[in-house]
Amino acid sequence: MLRSRIHLAVSTYVASIATVGALGCAAGPRHAPAALTPAERTAIADTIDRLSRQRNDPAALRSVDCDELARRGRAALPAGLTGQSAPDFSIVSEGRIYGSSTNEELAENCRWNRSVREARMSSRDEILDQKIHILNRDAAYLVRSIRETIQWKDGRTTVRPMVITQIWSRGPDGWKRAHVHESWPV
Secondary structure, three states: OHHHHHHHHHHHHHHHHHHHHHHOOOOOOOOOOOOOOHHHHHHHHHHHHHHHHOOOOHHHHHHOOHHHHHHHHHHHOOHHHOOOEEEEEEEEEOOEEEOOOOHHHHHHHHHHHHHHHHHEEEEEEEEEEEEEEEEEOOEEEEEEEEEEEEEEOOOOEEEEEEEEEEEEEEEOOEEEEEEEEEEOOO
16 A cells, blocks of 8 residues: 555655646647756756745634635635645655645645644744756746754654655746655654
8 A cells, every 4th residue: 555655645746746747848839949058957946945935824824724725626725825835736745645736636735734833833944955947937846955944842852854846837827836755754
């Protein structure tokens, strides 16, 4: 069971990278676009870095009603929580895949997020290393190594390394996260 879930997670991750690579080719360009200049690469990398560090308002997160998400979908989200992720955003964490394509997936993602937040008293991430890969003007991915320190409400403290991969795509509404994958060493 665990092996098949890991295989599914890896398959989803590889498919996401392939999707991002195809984003620039989706329209079947008739001619090759001009190469990105160093200034364009820097601007894209700076934008991805800034967006990836933004955190949602904790009060807005607490106000989300997971059951209402199951009924009404994205219409039930507070305005401040709808802007950073693509409509079909997914996350792989703790051996599970959490999607957001359907109302029930949104609700399950909400319940998982809430259980993680409610068990913690606080958490802090120290960025150890980061690389932003620019694929084209509309697709990029970030790989960030961190040390996560969690203070649990039961008094325990967990310090663990983690690698986070975020896949980003740019559309009419700007840059959006399409996928996040969180990995911890065994």
